[in-house]
Amino acid sequence: MTLRISVIGTGYLGATHAACMAELGYEVIGLDVDTAKLEALAAGVLPFHEPGLPELLRKHVASGHLRFTDSYAEVAAGADIHFITVGTPQRADSQSADMSYVDGSVDSLLEHITGEALIVGKSTVPVGTARRLSEKIAQSAKQGSDIALAWNPEFLREGFAVQDTLRPDRLVYGLQDGRGLELLRKVYAPILALDTPEIATDLETAELVKVAANAFLATKISFINAFAEVTETVGGDIKVLADAIGHDKRIGRRFLNAGVGFGGGCLPKDIRALQARVSELGLSQTMGFLAEVDQINLRRRDRVVSLASHMLGNELAGKQVCVLGVTFKPDSDDVRDSPALDIAVRLYNEGAEVSVYDPEGNANAARRFPRLNYVDSCKEAAQKADLTLVLTEWNEFREMNPSDLADVVASKQLIDGRNVLDRPEWRKQGWTITGPGEYFELGNMAPATTSIPVQAKPAASA
Numbered sequence: 001m002t003l004r005i006s007v008i009g010t011g012y013l014g015a016t017h018a019a020c021m022a023e024l025g026y027e028v029i030g031l032d033v034d035t036a037k038l039e040a041l042a043a044g045v046l047p048f049h050e051p052g053l054p055e056l057l058r059k060h061v062a063s064g065h066l067r068f069t070d071s072y073a074e075v076a077a078g079a080d081i082h083f084i085t086v087g088t089p090q091r092a093d094s095q096s097a098d099m100s101y102v103d104g105s106v107d108s109l110l111e112h113i114t115g116e117a118l119i120v121g122k123s124t125v126p127v128g129t130a131r132r133l134s135e136k137i138a139q140s141a142k143q144g145s146d147i148a149l150a151w152n153p154e155f156l157r158e159g160f161a162v163q164d165t166l167r168p169d170r171l172v173y174g175l176q177d178g179r180g181l182e183l184l185r186k187v188y189a190p191i192l193a194l195d196t197p198e199i200a201t202d203l204e205t206a207e208l209v210k211v212a213a214n215a216f217l218a219t220k221i222s223f224i225n226a227f228a229e230v231t232e233t234v235g236g237d238i239k240v241l242a243d244a245i246g247h248d249k250r251i252g253r254r255f256l257n258a259g260v261g262f263g264g265g266c267l268p269k270d271i272r273a274l275q276a277r278v279s280e281l282g283l284s285q286t287m288g289f290l291a292e293v294d295q296i297n298l299r300r301r302d303r304v305v306s307l308a309s310h311m312l313g314n315e316l317a318g319k320q321v322c323v324l325g326v327t328f329k330p331d332s333d334d335v336r337d338s339p340a341l342d343i344a345v346r347l348y349n350e351g352a353e354v355s356v357y358d359p360e361g362n363a364n365a366a367r368r369f370p371r372l373n374y375v376d377s378c379k380e381a382a383q384k385a386d387l388t389l390v391l392t393e394w395n396e397f398r399e400m401n402p403s404d405l406a407d408v409v410a411s412k413q414l415i416d417g418r419n420v421l422d423r424p425e426w427r428k429q430g431w432t433i434t435g436p437g438e439y440f441e442l443g444n445m446a447p448a449t450t451s452i453p454v455q456a457k458p459a460a461s462a
């Protein structure tokens with residue numbers, strides 16, 4: 001019999017998981033409380049940008065393998081496995097994760113499940129949540145029902161969500177007394193057939209794998225950004241440094257790109273929630289280094305704002321600034337905790353006129369900060385700009401030629417916030433260009449209105 005699956009919460013993770021489960025050949029029902037979102041999904045329209053996902057959604061809505069509802073009764077009757085993919089955002093009043101959506105969805109399922117079922121948590125949660133939920137299930141499940149709980153963290157990256165779901169680096173299941181293992185192996189059989197490593201463990205380990213992975217990635221980025229602070233002061237080339245240490249297979253080159261730092265809906269919130277959780281456990285010192293990781297990350301933004309101010313003669317008021325990229329990373333329209341958008345807004349708050357172009361992020365950014373001037377091309381954003389900043393490494397910006405903007409800007413000054421431009425080439429064409437990790441003598445700036453050459457030291461650091 002075809003497996004019947006429900007996916008509770010059709011945000012980023014849930015919409016991806018639902019479409020990918022349908023792609024594996026199962027009968028899938030997606031549940032959400034947001035009826036506008038459900039209507040869009042049912043019509044095959046994805047409310048966010050994710051390469052490859054709209055095609056999968058449309059294919060399986062059309063085939064009838066994937067449908068959507070807001071009814072827990074329908075989901076409880078129509079599926080045997082329920083994946084919980086609701087959000088666990090940072091609470092407004094603290095660094096902790098808000099667990100109300102996870103608890104609410106489990107409570108609603110328990111009200112309606114009358115037979116045998118497996119609930120599988122996928123949301124990123126504070127360690128101990130699954131154990132607590134399994135006690136809730138034991139206490140509140142309906143008479144005659146038989147419900148097991150497993151934890152199956154998700155490691156998908158925005159921009160690669162489909163690929164990461166269908167070809168993950170590993171599958172992790174947290175189990176209680178091995179319950180649910182057989183069913184999970186059945187669900188993931190096509191993925192396991194690709195020799196995907198499988199780790200079956202206890203509930204706590206499964207919860208921790210996810211936060212440990214994200215904490216490690218955040219630490220790796222802040223590690224190289226801390227060295228960027230050093231090269232900014234004494235000279236040196238941060239990219240060459242990253243390449244050189246990255247050749248050591250124990251270190252690896254990935255996630256060693258210095259720049260404006262990490263953002264998005266996961267890494268910042270997850271390292272904060274982890275600190276909050278270990279404090280609750282009486283271990284506040286244990287993850288103390290993550291506070292430093294967070295601080296290093298936030299200092300990247302300060303650095304770019306200071307650079308911009310100095311390049312504009314310490315006076316942002318009235319200056320025309322062009323910002324290329326506002327999403328937290330390329331191939332995404334997500335501006336949650338985006339360093340790029342934060343920097344754009346701070347420049348605006350200091351009095352600059354800020355024109356923004358992002359291939360996918362303008363609409364989301366405009367909803368949050370309508371006062372920036374959102375336009376439809378690099379050239380439009382760069383009109384009369386006294387300074388241009390590249391803050392998200394979209395291919396469109398990487399491939400930009402220095403001559404593309406030269407005619408429209410007021411001043412050929414640029415901050416390469418993601419270290420992706422060929423700085424020597426831009427310099428050859430008369431631009432003053434610098435960016436994170438590069439020696440730049442802030443103290444030696446000439447007065448406003450003068451275009452000041454960047455002091456690269458040594459020349460190879462360009």
Ligand code: UDX
Nearest residue numbers: 154155156157158255256257261262263264266328329
């Ligand atoms: C992350 C994890 O990678 C993923 O496994 C988890 O499931 C969710 O969180 P995501 O938020 O989509 O995924 O983005 P990711 O590609 O990890 O990038 C996070 C941030 O780090 C981005 O702002 C990116 O620009 C930044 N970054 C990444 C760097 O600044 N330098 C790097 O070297 C790598």
